[in-house]
Amino acid sequence: MASPIGIDSKTPLQLVPGIGAQKASLLERLGLRRAIDLLFFFPRTYQDVQPWSTALELTENTRACVLGTVIDMDSRFGFDGRSSVGVLLEIEGGGYLRCVWYNQPFRREQFSIGRRVLATGVVKSSGVALQMRHPEVLLLADGEEPPPAKPIPIYPLTEGLQQRNVAQSMAAVIPLIEHVEEALPLEVRERAAQKLAFMLSATSSSGNSTLLNSESASVGLPLFDGDLAASAPPKLLAIHDALRMIHQPETMIEAHNARLRFIFQELFVLQLALAMHRHKTQYSKPAPSIPSNAMVHARILKRFPFDLTGDQTLAIEDIRRDMAREIPMNRLIQGDVGTGKTALAQYAMLSAVANHYQAAMMVPTELLARQHHRKLCEQLKDSKVMIELLVGSISGKDKRELLQRIAIGTVDIVVGTQALIGEHVEFAKLGLLVIDEQHRFGVEQRASLRKSRTVPHYLVMTATPIPRTLAMTVFGDLDVSILRQRPPGQSVVQTYVSEPGQQERWWKFVLEQVHSGRQAFVVAPRVEATSEEDAAGESAGAIQQWELLSQGPLAELRVGLVHGRMDGDEKQQKLDDFVSGKIQVLVATTVIEVGIDVPNASVMTILDADRLGLAQLHQLRGRVGRGRFPGYVCLFPRSDIGDEELERLKLFASNHDGFALAELDLKLRGPGELLGTRQTGLPTLRIADLSRDAEILQLARSIACEIIATDPLLNLPEHAKLRRQVVAKHGATLEISDVG
Ligand code: ADP
Ligand code: MG
Numbered sequence: 034m035a036s037p038i039g040i041d042s043k044t045p046l047q048l049v050p051g052i053g054a055q056k057a058s059l060l061e062r063l064g065l066r067r068a069i070d071l072l073f074f075f076p077r078t079y080q081d082v083q084p085w086s087t088a089l090e091l092t093e094n095t096r097a098c099v100l101g102t103v104i105d106m107d108s109r110f111g112f113d114g115r116s117s118v119g120v121l122l123e124i125e126g127g128g129y130l131r132c133v134w135y136n137q138p139f140r141r142e143q144f145s146i147g148r149r150v151l152a153t154g155v156v157k158s159s160g161v162a163l164q165m166r167h168p169e170v171l172l173l174a175d176g177e178e179p180p181p182a183k184p185i186p187i188y189p190l191t192e193g194l195q196q197r198n199v200a201q202s203m204a205a206v207i208p209l210i211e212h213v214e215e216a217l218p219l220e221v222r223e224r225a226a227q228k229l230a231f232m233l234s235a236t237s238s239s240g241n242s243t244l245l246n247s248e249s250a251s252v253g254l255p256l257f258d259g260d261l262a263a264s265a266p267p268k269l270l271a272i273h274d275a276l277r278m279i280h281q282p283e284t285m286i287e288a289h290n291a292r293l294r295f296i297f298q299e300l301f302v303l304q305l306a307l308a309m310h311r312h313k314t315q316y317s318k319p320a321p322s323i324p325s326n327a328m329v330h331a332r333i334l335k336r337f338p339f340d341l342t343g344d345q346t347l348a349i350e351d352i353r354r355d356m357a358r359e360i361p362m363n364r365l366i367q368g369d370v371g372t373g374k375t376a377l378a379q380y381a382m383l384s385a386v387a388n389h390y391q392a393a394m395m396v397p398t399e400l401l402a403r404q405h406h407r408k409l410c411e412q413l414k415d416s417k418v419m420i421e422l423l424v425g426s427i428s429g430k431d432k433r434e435l436l437q438r439i440a441i442g443t444v445d446i447v448v449g450t451q452a453l454i455g456e457h458v459e460f461a462k463l464g465l466l467v468i469d470e471q472h473r474f475g476v477e478q479r480a481s482l483r484k485s486r487t488v489p490h491y492l493v494m495t496a497t498p499i500p501r502t503l504a505m506t507v508f509g510d511l512d513v514s515i516l517r518q519r520p521p522g523q524s525v526v527q528t529y530v531s532e533p534g535q536q537e538r539w540w541k542f543v544l545e546q547v548h549s550g551r552q553a554f555v556v557a558p559r560v561e562a563t564s565e566e567d568a569a570g571e572s573a574g575a576i577q578q579w580e581l582l583s584q585g586p587l588a589e590l591r592v593g594l595v596h597g598r599m600d601g602d603e604k605q606q607k608l609d610d611f612v613s614g615k616i617q618v619l620v621a622t623t624v625i626e627v628g629i630d631v632p633n634a635s636v637m638t639i640l641d642a643d644r645l646g647l648a649q650l651h652q653l654r655g656r657v658g659r660g661r662f663p664g665y666v667c668l669f670p671r672s673d674i675g676d677e678e679l680e681r682l683k684l685f686a687s688n689h690d691g692f693a694l695a696e697l698d699l700k701l702r703g704p705g706e707l708l709g710t711r712q713t714g715l716p717t718l719r720i721a722d723l724s725r726d727a728e729i730l731q732l733a734r735s736i737a738c739e740i741i742a743t744d745p746l747l748n749l750p751e752h753a754k755l756r757r758q759v760v761a762k763h764g765a766t767l768e769i770s771d772v773g
């Protein structure tokens with residue numbers, strides 16, 4: 034429906050009255066071309082403008098809004114390299130307030146003496162004066178009246194574009210809201226609101242619901258007063274109200290409700306896509322039924338030199354049940370390092386073989402492939418099971434022969450790297466595919482496997498405990514089994530953070546350990562230092578560290594080096610030498626992070642530890658203390674490490690729960706860092722935040738699953754608009770096409 038003057042939500046911005054070519058071209062830098070793009074360009078946060086306070090009314094540790102005039106300014110550089118900009122305001126009605134910003138030198142240019150300013154922030158006292166750290170500020174032009182007491186949206190900007198430009202342009206497109214179509218059926222909004230109300234009543238007593246948490250102010254959700262929230266039951270606003278309230282809210286509650294609607298919508302559309310994809314993989318092609326009857330089951334268990342833990346037993350029950358069905362299994366096993374995931378893979382592979390199907394296991398590195406292959410061969414050496422290794426370094430005639438044997442079915446189990454899913458690999462009867470350390474593979478690779486003619490059962494294992502919210506997003510199409518229990522006999526790895534001057538003592542300890550028969554890892558995050566300063570300082574790469582250590586503190590030991598730039602055979606040789614004890618200390622990059630199992634290794638030193646994420650550090654820590662010997666890890670941070678960074682490392686030292694560390698990593702470093710840069714399947718979220726919006730995600734997921742269960746392809750007319758959104762946003766990644 035076009036408006037009388039022919040302008041609607043699809044109109045290019047430069048044609049919207051009140052915007053003009055100049056502003057339109059600035060907005061285009063943000064990717065905003067049409068009116069509707071601008072309407073869906075959401076504020077990052079809001080300045081919560083309330084009736085302003087006088088100095089007398091300000092109380093420490095509460096938020097307040099202050100109207101004042103700049104009477105003094107200062108800017109400094111500290112010894113620690115931090116800059117600060119301070120602005121002293123004379124408050125209207127009497128009194129003074131200092132505003133201060135750290136590491137935002139551009140603030141200096143914003144202010145001038147005599148300028149009227151509206152500042153919102155938390156009041157602190159520093160010595161004699163009251164101050165606000167990093168307040169939100171609105172600068173008033175000469176003679177401009179202060180705005181009414183309602184929230185001011187703050188948008189992400191680009192160079193040359195100011196908040197007031199965005200606000201003016203937004204005002205010009207707000208009348209076009211009526212042309213925007215509602216994508217969420219009323220029924221969905223009502224169901225969501227009901228569930229939200231229920232979730233709030235269930236969590237309000239515990240007081241830490243992210244829906245209401247006032248701490249969320251720091252991550253961009255409108256600050257919230259618990260009482261206010263409780264008096265206003267949550268709603269899922271209709272699109273027109275939501276759009277108006279997100280851009281021009283009368284109150285913070287309105288802003289909050291508007292954001293809630295869009296956060297829900299974003300997560301809901303994603304969860305619909307995942308549920309559709311899951312439905313498609315389950316029902317488009319069958320998998321072979323691979324039952325493991327009591328006899329097979331007992332025979333496989335007898336192969337393990339230990340009793341399974343309770344969690345292993347439960348996971349094996351899940352796997353047994355899944356594989357017996359003709360619906361392809363899609364199961365993710367999450368278990369911290371050392372919880373015994375390999376046994377599950379072995380169980381599943383052997384039950385496939387017992388049913389005359391082939392099994393394949395794909396791992397991220399050649400080192401790991403060789404290790405798994407060797408262990409499987411040892412474990413099954415008195416059986417007739419044929420096990421082969423397929424990695425990139427096998428080529429020529431050997432490879433051709435191997436591929437042939439895989440194709441005619443004389444190989445039962447193949448362990449390999451990505452080479453396994455190469456174009457030329459054809460299995461005679463692939464019944465199961467195991468993928469170890471899934472977080473190293475992208476979803477695209479998973480998808481490309483599914484294109485093959487056979488549809489195997491599918492078991493994914495990851496040792497990076499993935500926070501629940503992330504698992505629901507990246508692996509939302511998989512069922513999950515979790516191993517929390519550890520096999521008996523594993524002790525906690527003692528972890529230390531070295532302080533300057535303690536290094537010498539630590540290296541002495543490493544010497545003692547090695548002299549008593551143990552072995553040691555030294556991890557340097559990078560292969561080589563990138564700049565000359567680094568090479569001279571402590572921040573050297575693995576190669577330099579290897580030189581320094583083998584000539585310095587560890588000169589009396591046999592020190593080896595392994596890193597990612599070596600070729601496969603060379604890396605393998607080094608690792609073999611380490612396993613056999615020929616090398617006592619292995620200096621390595623993070624290539625050893627995943628899955629390497631050397632039970633005699635008891636000490637690890639991690640250099641430049643602050644470069645690494647907590648989940649990654651936890652992986653590394655899992656490489657020691659695997660055998661009978663207690664493990665010790667020492668982190669050497671870089672000397673210029675900040676207080677917060679140091680805190681992060683100390684937290685790691687005292688915490689051994691991989692799930693908790695991964696949650697923390699997600700919060701501190703974001704999902705990309707946590708999963709590694711190679712993770713390609715991570716959806717980009719514009720307004721939702723996985724570490725903050727866990728409850729809304731859960732809600733979106735449950736409603737999405739209910740809908741897909743009754744309308745798997747979203748073919749019902751009331752779902753048509755939803756379907757269009759799902760296809761537009763996630764169709765390509767999840768192979769959900771518009772036709773059919
Ligand atoms: P993950 O792959 O989960 O990091 P692994 O499968 O490599 O862990 O197992 C770690 C170690 O624990 C291995 O040495 C393995 O043999 C041992 N292990 C696994 N399950 C048990 C169990 N139930 N009882 C005793 N030891 C076990
Ligand atoms: Mg493993």
